[in-house]
Amino acid sequence: MANHGLITMSMRELDRLKIIQSVADGNMHILTAARKLGLSRRQVDRLLRRFLADGPAGLVSRKRGQVHHQLSSELTTMALNIIRDRYADFGPTLACEKLREVHGIHIGKGSQAKGRVERANLTLQDRLVKELRLQGISSMDDANAYAPSYIADHNKRFAKPPRNDWNAHRPLLPSEDLDTVFTWREQRKVSHVLTLQYDKTIYLIEDTRANRKLIGKYIDIYEYPAGRIEFRAAGVTVPYVTYDRLPQVDQGAIVDNKRLGHVLEVVQAVQQQRDDRRSQGDVPARTNRGQRPAHGKAVPGKKRQRQLDAQDVERALRSKVLH
Numbered sequence: 001m002a003n004h005g006l007i008t009m010s011m012r013e014l015d016r017l018k019i020i021q022s023v024a025d026g027n028m029h030i031l032t033a034a035r036k037l038g039l040s041r042r043q044v045d046r047l048l049r050r051f052l053a054d055g056p057a058g059l060v061s062r063k064r065g066q067v068h069h070q071l072s073s074e075l076t077t078m079a080l081n082i083i084r085d086r087y088a089d090f091g092p093t094l095a096c097e098k099l100r101e102v103h104g105i106h107i108g109k110g111s112q113a114k115g116r117v118e119r120a121n122l123t124l125q126d127r128l129v130k131e132l133r134l135q136g137i138s139s140m141d142d143a144n145a146y147a148p149s150y151i152a153d154h155n156k157r158f159a160k161p162p163r164n165d166w167n168a169h170r171p172l173l174p175s176e177d178l179d180t181v182f183t184w185r186e187q188r189k190v191s192h193v194l195t196l197q198y199d200k201t202i203y204l205i206e207d208t209r210a211n212r213k214l215i216g217k218y219i220d221i222y223e224y225p226a227g228r229i230e231f232r233a234a235g236v237t238v239p240y241v242t243y244d245r246l247p248q249v250d251q252g253a254i255v256d257n258k259r260l261g262h263v264l265e266v267v268q269a270v271q272q273q274r275d276d277r278r279s280q281g282d283v284p285a286r287t288n289r290g291q292r293p294a295h296g297k298a299v300p301g302k303k304r305q306r307q308l309d310a311q312d313v314e315r316a317l318r319s320k321v322l323h
Contacts, residue, residue, distance in 0.1 A: 020044075087130075179226075180222070187219065188218065194211060194212070204240060206240060
């Protein structure tokens with residue numbers, strides 16, 4: 001075993017030394033040492049041979065003390081000053097490109113996977129804006145004139161030919177209905193009286209022997225882009241009728257029915273205090289299809305259906321008496 005004098009070791013190397021020393025002294029089996037070190041038996045054999053040949057120095061990393069390829073302090077300072085002055089908001093990849101192309105400073109490349117994971121829109125938002133600034137472009141006409149040269153340079157950097165240029169697009173089959181494909185779908189549970197609720201509306205399912213089997217089960221609700229509602233159970237359409245919890249009194253009924261005219265006028269006055277908006281929850285609705293759903297805010301002077309009480313009826317009665 002050679003004597004190397006003073007040796008510098010890391011904590012990890014010291015732990016290895018204790019275990020390899022135990023193996024060399026016959027106090028620990030080599031498989032136990034491999035399990036403790038998280039290494040294979042072959043690696044432990046290699047460490048043991050180096051320990052027996054060179055002593056503790058054989059366990060020290062052989063990369064320690066080697067000359068690295070780090071940039072000189074002067075070059076590093078110059079590159080940092082250039083980046084701070086001209087490319088402060090650039091990412092590392094784009095800044096390295098500019099240092100190489102404009103200033104002749106070559107810096108080691110990073111992983112090539114970086115370019116593959118960039119999305120086109122994010123790349124354009126980052127690179128194109130900075131390129132326009134470097135070119136001194138501040139108008140739409142100048143940007144449009146610069147676009148062809150930028151696109152050519154961008155494609156030269158990032159474009160990759162496909163492994164297979166076969167076109168995977170296929171025509172729409174006659175059996176495929178795009179309206180059905182783009183439906184908003186939810187599930188609702190059928191009550192014991194063959195009703196269910198969706199978008200503040202109660203739906204009454206037709207009372208048949210087949211439909212009674214759906215009691216207590218969930219069925220699918222298809223809401224089409226045009227607003228049509230369809231119920232399906234196991235792919236079969238379920239007929240229904242609508243009971244709207246937010247009905248409106250027809251003005252014609254007030255005029256035609258003189259006996260009920262005053263009562264209907266009061267009901268209509270109460271309805272004017274009601275917030276009749278639907279789908280103020282967290283799902284798209286027929287009125288905002290394709291848009292991000294907004295949380296409902298209270299409308300001044302309006303109340304929800306469940307918030308209407310006897311005081312609202314009294315106010316409606318007083319207003320009609322005064323008139």
